[in-house]
Amino acid sequence: MKISSPIGIFDSGVGGSSIWKEIHQRLPNEDTIYLADSINAPYGNRSAQEIIRLSLKNTQTLINMGSKIIVVACNTATTNAIDILREQFTIPIIGIEPAIKPAALKTKSRSIGILATKGTLSSALFHKTAEEFTKDISVIEIIGEGLVPLIENNQIDSDEMNALLKEYTSPMIAANIDYLVLGCSHYPYLIPKLTEILPSEVTIIDSGEAVAKQTQTILENHGLLQKENRIPTLQFYTNANPSTLKNLLANFSEEISVKEKEF
Numbered sequence: 001m002k003i004s005s006p007i008g009i010f011d012s013g014v015g016g017s018s019i020w021k022e023i024h025q026r027l028p029n030e031d032t033i034y035l036a037d038s039i040n041a042p043y044g045n046r047s048a049q050e051i052i053r054l055s056l057k058n059t060q061t062l063i064n065m066g067s068k069i070i071v072v073a074c075n076t077a078t079t080n081a082i083d084i085l086r087e088q089f090t091i092p093i094i095g096i097e098p099a100i101k102p103a104a105l106k107t108k109s110r111s112i113g114i115l116a117t118k119g120t121l122s123s124a125l126f127h128k129t130a131e132e133f134t135k136d137i138s139v140i141e142i143i144g145e146g147l148v149p150l151i152e153n154n155q156i157d158s159d160e161m162n163a164l165l166k167e168y169t170s171p172m173i174a175a176n177i178d179y180l181v182l183g184c185s186h187y188p189y190l191i192p193k194l195t196e197i198l199p200s201e202v203t204i205i206d207s208g209e210a211v212a213k214q215t216q217t218i219l220e221n222h223g224l225l226q227k228e229n230r231i232p233t234l235q236f237y238t239n240a241n242p243s244t245l246k247n248l249l250a251n252f253s254e255e256i257s258v259k260e261k262e263f
Contacts, residue, residue, distance in 0.1 A: 001068040001091070003226055006031035006233070007215065008067025010058040013041035013152050014238070014245045015186025016073025019096060022208035023071065023215055024234070029226045030219075031233045033065050035263065038240035042148035043076040044117020044184070051119060055081035059089060061263045068224050071215060072096060073185050075116060075207075079123035092218050097125060098183035099205045104133040106203075107179050111138040113172035113202075116183025118143045126183075140175045142168045144184060151186045154244045156193070165190065169197050182206040189248065237261040 007030050009020050014036050024032060035058055037043075043051050055077045059070050069092045072078045072085065078095030085093050098120065103112045112134070120126055121141050130139065150161050172180065180202055182188060188206045195204065219225040236258040238245050246258050 001222075001224060003068075003224055004031070005066050005068035005224075006033045006235070007069055007071060008033050008035075008062030008065065009071040009073050010035040010037060010062060010077075011073040011185055012043035012054075012076065013038040013148065013186065013240075014248055015148065015151060015184060015189070017236075017245065017248050018188040018206070019071065019073035019185050019208050019211050022212040024232075026212040026216055027219075027226070029228060029230050029232060031226075032235065033062060033067060034236045035061060036236065036238035036240070036245055037263075038152055038238050038244075041152050042117060043074060044119035044143075044148065046119065048080045048119075048123075051077055051080040052084055055085055056088065057263070059085055059093070063089065063091060067091070069094065069215065069219060069222075071211065073211070075183050075185060076119035076123075079120050079125040082125070092222060094211060094214050094218060096185060096207045096211050097129060098181050099207050099210065100129050100181055101133045103179035103181045103205060104137055107137060109176050109178040110136070111140070111175050111177045112179040112181060113140045113142065113169070113175070113177040114181045114183050115142050115144050115168060115187060117148070118145070120183050138175060140172045140177060142172065144168060144187065147190070148184065148186050151189055152240075152244060154247055156189060161190075162193065165193055165197055169194065173199065178202055180204045235259075237263070239263055
């Protein structure tokens with residue numbers, strides 16, 4: 001592994017690009033490779049065995065492409081497969097999990113909401129974290145069924161999306177939550193809509209900034225941080241239609257390459 005090697009990032013689709021944005025903002029000199037496994041999205045409805053298989057495949061693909069570190073930008077893949085990935089590969093691997101701890105520590109109403117996929121909410125790692133930090137707190141867990149396919153199909157502003165978000169946030173509002181934890185890397189793209197629906201006193205938190213900080217720390221600890229002021233190479237690959245990914249990245253001034261690739 002060399003300092004000049006890229007950061008490898010994968011997700012079950014386009015959602016992990018929200019994590020990529022945080023990493024790129026914090027580490028603007030680093031080359032990156034992003035894999036959107038959209039053909040298999042969402043991971044949240046798959047078995048643990050299938051999630052592990054897909055995560056191993058994606059990690060190996062990124063290693064073959066020369067990555068110096070792997071960021072698993074998918075809550076479901078992290079909570080189900082991160083331990084196995086670290087056993088199988090010697091490369092540094094960073095995961096992402098719902099930001100339950102900060103929400104539990106900061107809540108004043110003693111009630112928080114968690115919006116996540118079935119695969120994340122049912123995982124052992126999620127239950128361990130939730131159990132550790134939410135003993136005396138009311139936790140409203142909602143499976144965001146149908147949200148990821150709508151985001152993958154560029155339907156963020158659709159009537160169906162609005163209806164689902166109102167349905168899923170209704171029990172949270174009734175429970176007087178003051179923090180909403182987003183437990184899927186696709187969901188930060190829904191923050192503008194959620195902000196419209198939720199009471200103003202509800203704070204929405206996701207894991208993007210924490211993952212970016214951790215990526216920087218691990219690269220520094222391994223002597224792999226790119227400190228040279230340079231124009232990075234930003235590569236994005238998807239095994240499905242690239243239009244949604246291109247749309248989500250449209251506001252970036254840098255030159256971004258989005259290509260279709262079988263993996």
